[in-house]
Amino acid sequence: MIKIVYFAKTREQVGKGQEMLELMEGGQSVQSVVAQLCERGAPYTLAFEDERILAAINQEMVPMTAIVNEGDELAFFPPVTGG
Amino acid sequence: MQLEVVVAEADFDSAELSRKLVAGDLDVGAVASFVGSVRAGLGDAAIDAMVLEHYPGMTERSLRDIAQEAAVRWPLQGVSIYHRIGNLLPGEQIVYVGVASRHRHAAFEACEFVMDFLKTDAPFWKKEMKEVVEGGWMRGSRIERRGRGGWFRGITVQVLSAMNGLKMLICRANCINVSNKSVCVSFKRCSRYLWSSCGEA
Numbered sequence: 001m002i003k004i005v006y007f008a009k010t011r012e013q014v015g016k017g018q019e020m021l022e023l024m025e026g027g028q029s030v031q032s033v034v035a036q037l038c039e040r041g042a043p044y045t046l047a048f049e050d051e052r053i054l055a056a057i058n059q060e061m062v063p064m065t066a067i068v069n070e071g072d073e074l075a076f077f078p079p080v081t082g083g
Numbered sequence: 084m085q086l087e088v089v090v091a092e093a094d095f096d097s098a099e100l101s102r103k104l105v106a107g108d109l110d111v112g113a114v115a116s117f118v119g120s121v122r123a124g125l126g127d128a129a130i131d132a133m134v135l136e137h138y139p140g141m142t143e144r145s146l147r148d149i150a151q152e153a154a155v156r157w158p159l160q161g162v163s164i165y166h167r168i169g170n171l172l173p174g175e176q177i178v179y180v181g182v183a184s185r186h187r188h189a190a191f192e193a194c195e196f197v198m199d200f201l202k203t204d205a206p207f208w209k210k211e212m213k214e215v216v217e218g219g220w221m222r223g224s225r226i227e228r229r230g231r232g233g234w235f236r237g238i239t240v241q242v243l244s245a246m247n248g249l250k251m252l253i254c255r256a257n258c259i260n261v262s263n264k265s266v267c268v269s270f271k272r273c274s275r276y277l278w279s280s281c282g283e284a
Contacts, residue, residue: 008136008208056206059141075138082135082166082207083119083178083198 002068004033006047007077013047023070030055031064033074052079084154085161085183088146090137092169097179104163104181111160115190116181117198123173130211135168135177138206142166149200153182157189162197166207 005018021033028036037044047053055062056075068074085106089095097118105111121133150162161183171177180201182194 005138007138007206008210056138056141059138059144061204075141077138077206078208080202080204080206081209082137082205083202 002033002071003073004037005073005075007075009078010047010050010053010076013043015043023068027067027069029064030057030062030066030068030074033068034064047076050078053077054079084159085163086147086150086154087161087163087165088143088150089165090142090146090168091165092167094167094176095165095179097176097181100163100165100179101181104161104183106161108160108183110185111183112185113187113190114181114183115187115194116179117194118176119178119198120176121171121173130173130213132173132212133171134210134212135166135171136208136210137166137168142206145205146201149197149204152200153193153196156196157184157193159184159189159193162193164197164201166201166205168207 001020001022003018004021006014006016011017021036024032024036034048038048054077055064055066056077057066057068057072059073059075085104085108087100087103097116101114101116105114121130124130146164146166150164153159153162159182161181163179163181165179167175167177178198178201180194180197182190182197184190184193
């Protein structure tokens with residue numbers, strides 16, 4: 001199981017701030033998790049339609065090719081706008 | 084090097100933050116600081132309020148990493164970053180960055196560096212709020228006049244039933260009564276959230 005957290009507009013589009021997900025066997029990339037979530041249809045497909053969406057594993061930014069491990073916290077959010 | 088990173092709702096006093104940054108270090112010859120605030124904007128770009136969201140844990144770590152990166156590139160005595168979150172109105176302060184060094188070039192340049200990377204790397208998101216409704220009725224929500232119950236400004240109320248994708252409203256004035264089941268609001272001006280898009284905030 002991994003914990004997925006969403007922020008900002010991504011959270012609004014998905015409709016929730018977090019959820020748990022069962023990983024498929026044999027290791028899984030962030031991109032593969034996105035595909036797995038999008039299989040659920042809307043609103044995930046809408047949320048992940050934005051190519052600029054960013055990901056972090058255990059609070060560190062990662063590319064979409066990074067591998068997610070059991071027990072990780074995976075976050076999805078739009079480009080940052082602080083300052 | 085002294086490093087102070089704070090992410091909080093409360094407003095700050097930049098003079099006090101700069102004093103703490105120096106904290107009696109007699110080797111400090113220069114302090115450069117920056118304060119960012121909420122702009123009201125003009126015409127179509129005008130906003131009534133802003134909400135700042137962050138990723139608790141990752142945001143603080145990101146700010147510390149940025150400060151430490153600055154300390155690698157310049158000889159610094161101290162870095163202080165204070166970034167607010169939550170509901171902010173036009174004119175309010177958002178962020179303070181202060182840098183202390185022995186000489187001025189490092190202070191000026193490192194301060195700019197920290198602000199630039201804070202804007203590109205630190206996990207914060209701004210929601211801009213613009214007024215779209217005037218009057219007493221909102222679709223999908225029950226509204227009652229509550230008489231002289233009290234006056235509130237800038238209160239954030241979570242609407243429990245979504246309307247047109249709206250999840251939250253900020254109500255500017257008049258009495259607000261929030262129960263577990265519904266929001267009863269009597270208001271003059273109601274503003275709705277719009278997410279600011281990257282690059283336009």
